[in-house]
Amino acid sequence: MPIFGENSDVDARQKGMFSMNLFQQKRLIKTFYLIAFLFVPLLVHLAVIQLFHNEEYSQKALEQRTLQVALEEIPRGKILDRTGQQSLTMGEKEPRITLFPQIIQEKQTAANRLGRILGRNPDELLAFFHAKPQFLPYPLTESQIRQIKDLKIPGVMVEEISLRYGVEPLASHVVGHLGHISGLASLEKLNSLTEKNYKISDLIGTSGLEYFYEKELKAEQPTMLARAYVDVYRRLIQGLGIQTEPQQKTGRQDVITTLDRDIQATVEKIMDEQLPRGAVVVMDARTGDLLAMASRPNYNPANIAQSLSDGNDAFLDHCTALYQPGSIFKVVVAAAALEEGLVKPGDSFVCLGDKDHYISCWHKPGHGPITFEEAFAQSCNPVFAELAVKLGAQKIIKYAQAFGLASQNIIGYPLSKDQRQNLELIAKPYNLVNSSVGQGPVLTTPVQLTAMMNVIVNNGVYIEPRLVKGVLNEQGKMSRHYPMGGSHKVISSETAKEIKRLLWLVTEKGVGKEAMVSGYGSAGKTGSAEIGNGKKTVNAWFSGFAPYDRPKYVVTVLVEGGISGGASAAPIFREIEKSILMLPH
Structure with a gap:
């Protein structure tokens, strides 16, 4: 019996030890899983570092020891x-x-x-x-x-x-x-x-x-x-x-x-010699791409402190700033009148000079009897005032908008819109006559006028100006691409052809003779916008194109504080056109 009892105690002890070992094993397993669970985020973090940030941390380590x-x-x-x-x-x-x-x-x-x-x-x-x-x-x-x-x-x-x-x-x-x-x-x-x-x-x-x-x-x-x-x-x-x-x-x-470095450099050299204040825009007549945009006074981006001491005006981009365009706006009035059938090139008018009923002419004695095409070549104000009254404000607004003079968009160059530009003001009382000659509430930028003139070159089709082709990544591929500008029909091909001929008359026998580019032929329109600052200051314009037969470049010149478009801006236009046409392109 005692022996039997002793065996029972042994079995009991063995069972107890087995149960305790099983409990310890379970506890060890739980502890292992707990530790493993706690280490999972650390392992994941290490994996992220190794897989995604290896180069970054290797670089930091290298910087610490070099x-x-x-x-x-x-x-x-x-x-x-x-x-x-x-x-x-x-x-x-x-x-x-x-x-x-x-x-x-x-x-x-x-x-x-x-x-x-x-x-x-x-x-x-x-x-x-x-x-x-x-x-x-x-x-x-x-x-x-x-x-x-x-x-x-x-x-x-x-x-x-x-x-x-x-x-x-x-x-x-x-x-x-x-x-x-x-x-x-x-x-x-x-x-x-x-x-x-x-x-x-x-x-x-x-x-x-x-x-x-x-x-x-x-x-x-x-x-x-x-x-x-x-x-x-x-x-x-x-x-x-x-x-x-x-x-x-x-x-x-x-x-x-889209800028051409050789054309840009040529334009800036001429401006430094002849144009202390103003702007020049050059556009590819076929694509609407902006090939040069230059503004004066200039500043040096490598020395901003010095430029600031010269005055904040040096930082103003005159190419995208708003100005009264003067008589260049007559291109819109003429195109609208021809398109609407209100006038023909040979129709007769009478200019009474400073005694005219609607508006005085720059030629104080008056041109007397004058045809429409002569009035365009001589930039006769009374004739265009009369046409504007016949057209009415809404039609002029409609054509000006179609010519792009309400859009400040430049592809790839997201400038904020200047809210001062509002063609609807043409319809306000007493504004129509002044607006017909590009004064009063009419405000445009040199870029807009260049795109407007390009409509005539492209048989009546407006092309939105483009400044940026795209963004190139380190692999040599375009990460962002800007296609050429959208287009829409503004006037008929016949009207565009007639306006083109009238623009040629300006440089051949009119007020823009100084803009004629010998050997190539050119056409365009002068503008002389008087600034109401009490000093009789004039912003002188010329916008045109060359060669005349196959236009390649549309160029707009603005001379702030000039004499007139024909005297101040036209000669600079001529030199720029001739110089860039002679470049090896």
Whole structure:
């Protein structure tokens, strides 16, 4: 019996131990799953880092153990001309001293030696030796480059730097300029609008294409880096030293415009010589593409501080600003009258000069008996006032709108609409007569007048002006494409052909003789808009095209503070047309 009892106790103990082991095993399993569950988010996070942010964190790790200098003045995409090859900011690569101050032991000695080569005070240079790695802002001659290399100072190099701006950047008002981020609120907003990372020290677009395409142009890496591999004591690591490394993914994109760099440069050169205040617009007569847009006074986007001291007027883009067009608006009145059958080229009128019933003529004695085509060539005001009264305000408004004079749209260039432009004001009391000669409430931009004149060239069809072709990514593909402008019929081909002939009469025997381009033939319309500032100031216009038989370029010239369209704007039109027609295109 005792033996039997002892066996029972053993069995009981064994069963108890088994139950306890089973409980411990279950607890261990639960603990394992709990720990595994807790580690899942960490594993997922590590997987995300490895799969999606590996390059980013590798870059940060590399930056922590190296010193680097961006071999690019402003890491940013380019704004290119219509070829997609030539930058409008005219930036090039130029040699500069690249400095790694942390590596340089004898800073004063190095500053003294560089100062002698550069012809600068060593104390001026010494400030750079106590700053972050950077390139110095001094241009270098070939002789200076050789002398600096011969110094063989560790941490002092000469490298090619990509500069954003050349000596004479083009189309500054269209391209726009850069500025600093105004504060933390602006910084937060920028970072919320794009996946790209902005820092408070970054430069961003504040006007023009630089502003409209900021998200695309912004680069997160320079195209090229000079990188110094150092140990914890900031000593160069043997075998690695300082290397220049291209960056494959910079995040930038380029904007391809419709502007032609050669035409733009030609226009700006002529303006600098002859047109201190005003605007010039050049349009491709076949496509509606804007080939040049230039405004004066000008500013230098590479030196905004200096430009600001010259006055805010330098930043106004006169090409897209509103002005009274003067007698160029007579093209709309003439087209409407011909299209509506109210007049024929040979119809007779009488001009009484400053004694006319509706409006005085610029020719004070009066033209006397005059045909419609003669009135157009001589820009006779009373004849067009009489036609406007016969047409009525609503028809003039309708044709002006069809000619694009109510639309400020430019493809790829989303400017805010200037609400002062309102053709409906033509119908208000006492406005019709003044409106018939492009005064009173009639306001247009040089771009609009160029597109209006292009209607005549294109057999009565309006083509919306285009400034941007698209955006090119780093893979060389268009990430955004803007097709050529939409079109609509404004007047019949017959009316357009007749207006074209009348425009030729202006330059052949009328008030625009100075706009005739010898060897090519040209046609167009003058305008002289008086500004009501008490000083009898005139904005002088000429808008036309050449060659006459096969028009290639439509050009509009505005001269602020001129004498008249025929005396001030027409000669500049002639020189621009002839110069760009002779370019090798």
